[in-house]
Amino acid sequence: MLELLSSFRVVLLGGARQTGKTTLVRDLLELPGHAWFSFDDEAVLARAIDDPVGFVDALPRPAAVDEFQRAGRGFLLAVKQAADRDRARGQLLLTGSTNYLADRGLSETLAGRAGRLLLWPLSMGERLGVRETFLDHLFDPAAWPGQTGDLPREELVRTLLEGGYPEVVTEGLAGRRRRDWFEAYVHDVVSREALRPIAEIRLETELRRLLRLLAARTGQELVVTGVAADAEVGRETASNYVTLLEALHLVTLLPAWSTNLTTRAKRRPKVVVVDTGLAADLCGLGEQTFAPTADGTAAGALFETFVTTEVFKQATWSRRSVDLSYFRDRDGAEVDLIVEDRRSGELAGLEIKLTSTPTSRHARHLAMLRDKLGDRFKTGLVIHAGRQTLPLGERIWAVPVSVLWRADG
Incomplete structure (x- = not known):
């Protein structure tokens, strides 16, 4: 600053x-x-x-x-x-x-x-007292696999459910105290009369309902008609509410990425809640969400949201100026996060998988994108919840999530 x-x-x-x-x-x-x-x-x-x-x-x-x-x-x-x-x-x-x-x-x-x-909620580096250099090194294939640490699954789950709002983190709020904090926080933000003219808000209850629906869709494509139907409001009203929630920095939209080589790319953005703790609270998620017997969908979405928002945070101070997006074509090939250097046009792709056992199957769409883009594609990473660092192909690695807060110069 x-x-x-x-x-x-x-x-x-x-x-x-x-x-x-x-x-x-x-x-x-x-x-x-x-x-x-x-x-x-x-x-x-x-x-x-x-x-x-x-x-x-x-x-x-x-x-x-x-x-x-x-x-x-x-x-x-x-x-x-x-x-x-x-x-x-x-x-x-x-x-x-x-x-x-x-x-x-x-x-x-x-x-x-x-x-x-x-200013986003606290990044992992800010919580640990280090300046993350993940984006600084991302486009250099020789810099990978890079530093890796160890984040036990229990600590990862706690981090995802806690989120990064400073008061929640510094006070160590958990259980009922954390639920009360998020409840009061959402009420305070969405009920501010002075902000309503931005999107012609009529009913606070509608806005809160739509925020919960978006939290349940975090990391997914935003289909406004579907959200409007579930919220029982008109499409234009739902679109206005999304605009306001984005203006309030409660959600952000991740645009679709395309190039002339991928003309069939879809154009809808993904919706991402800016804080995993907020998303978890809005959806009533807890430790049981990550249990072996759970279906894993909500847990995977929360993990993807965590990685995506950590990259968003680092983009505000990285030495590189980058644009963030995602890729999905009509055949279903998807790369969760595309990081593109604004000056050089170089590109890196991230696949985000809540697994402790990464395989080459997780990297197949990164490899497809690498083959389409040639030298423009610099690095592909499968970011996972385990401890392994594995080569998965030319310029493609599987790395633990802790690599996001690597702090080497």
Whole structure:
């Protein structure tokens, strides 16, 4: 974030509530109390709405404004005007729990003036006190199999059910206490009246129901008509609700990937809940979900969500700029996660399997993609829940999930 502040006039720090945005800012920036403002304070919000230009002009420099999106289009236009008059870097830090671009009434953005950073729930590296370098090494075949550690299955299950919200992790919430925390969290987020105009929300109960339905589909293609039918709402309403939940950073959409060599690729995105603890709570999942007698579908989806979100988190600080997507063609060939370097066009594929016994069968679609793309395909990994590291073909390895938080330079 400090690098962004030294490069841009304005920095936007987004992320779900309770991901530690305020704590991060206070730890990194030694701003005096008079330089902190929050639009959760109704009096401050009223001043910013009534006279946005005067409010922005009166802000000290630098200053931080929390929940900035609540002041709407007028405030952002005032910030834009101020940034155009003064090109000094690091003037304003705006933090918010809603993606301001999701507001359809905002025709003006801060493009070219603002750097953006999204704060996710805690990554495994943040929990362990290391800086993960998984994405930094991913496109180098010689870097694999790389460092591997050991994550016992019992600890993996605990991690998936706990998730990464800082309060849940640091307080070690479990059982009823954790259920109560997630219940209160969802209620607080989806019931905020100020956010409803973004998607013309009518009923809180509908939104909560749709969030549960999406949690049950995490890691799956998003078929809006199916979700709408199960939620007993219209397709347009369901689409609006998905937009709002994405804006609230409760879910994210993983787009489909295609190239001219795979013209039959499907175009629907996958829906991914941003935190496995939240997804597990919404679906009522517990340790029994991972029992040998369970069918494994829900457990596999939670594991795939965990790996996918860990990669999303690392993408916010990796030295490489990457795009994330998934591949599936009409014949059923699928690669769970595609990581593409924006500058070079190089590509790596990840298959995510909740198994302790990886085999070449798990890598067959990676091999298909490698053969289609040739040298552009750099690395394929089957990320699994066991301890084995195995070669599964040219440039393809099976690696334990702990490789995600490798920390070599």
